[in-house]
């Protein structure tokens with residue numbers, strides 16, 4: 001049988017590499033110019049990628065991809081933390097000052113949530129985010145929604161050297177196997193232009209944020225959550241060994257925030273968000289009442305996202321709360337689950 005060419009290789013659901021490249025050339029030419037499918041080893045990596053699957057593809061078997069995407073329809077829930085990540089990645093204290101033409105590669109980009117949030121926060125630089133993810137269904141969904149997106153594993157990028165101004169590893173960095181973490185940082189550093197920044201974000205090992213994953217997500221999602229979270233020392237070491245300099249560490253406020261017309265509506269939206277985002281399907285008996293499930297989730301959030309005064313993030317403002325709360329804000333009610341994320345930033349010389 002004739003060997004299939006690179007363009008004929010299956011790539012994302014419904015697209016071969018060739019069909020994908022044609023689509024990118026037509027709709028996202030600036031991203032197309034950064035792609036490098038002719039890179040040595042691409043053929044092997046594409047074949048490997050086609051055989052890979054993780055829990056973020058769909059909800060079939062032990063997955064939570066469909067429900068995860070459902071939870072991302074509201075771009076405001078994680079807006080505060082995401083804004084801070086863009087300020088750290090760009091070096092601009094105000095995201096509205098990020099210049100048009102700046103490009104950031106969102107390496108664990110899912111279905112493009114960070115791009116959606118960025119477009120709301122910094123419309124002057126719209127188009128800055130290139131969404132990148134190993135899950136085919138995530139990338140297919142991102143493209144369908146109009147985001148420039150690439151399917152690639154973070155440890156091997158189909159992208160040219162020095163082709164972006166910043167790279168983000170956020171909201172799921174613990175999913176990268178410990179043995180791959182240095183290779184991922186080196187690969188991100190390769191695609192950064194000199195002076196570009198790599199931002200590494202996670203919920204620190206043994207913090208309320210990571211204990212939520214081990215105590216709740218591991219226990220009540222079908223896939224479980226057997227991943228090792230990062231420490232500050234590991235982040236610093238990885239960025240140094242990855243060849244980055246001027247390394248800084250930050251503990252940022254990264255809450256989940258929902259709004260509603262009543263206390264009940266804001267609380268219900270938060271509970272449903274947590275249920276979908278983390279795929280907490282094993283929490284209750286199959287026919288349990290929705291109100292009871294919401295109550296269970298809120299109780300778990302209260303038990304886990306309980307911070308000490310000394311846990312206050314570096315950027316704690318008037319919004320900082322040590323524990324989950326629902327309060328009235330003008331005509332609206334706000335449900336807030338506080339989280340503090342650990343972030344390391346390094347610069348390419």
Ligand SMILES: C[S@@+](CC[C@H](N)C(=O)[O-])C[C@H]1O[C@@H](n2cnc3c(N)ncnc32)[C@H](O)[C@@H]1O
Nearest residue numbers: 056108109110113133134135153154171172175
């Ligand atoms: C928790 S989701 C975050 C998605 C999006 N950034 C968000 O905040 O909604 C983590 C994503 O990382 C992707 N992922 C995990 N490990 C990866 C790897 N080694 N390379 C590329 N993507 C990876 C998963 O497929 C998943 O879509």
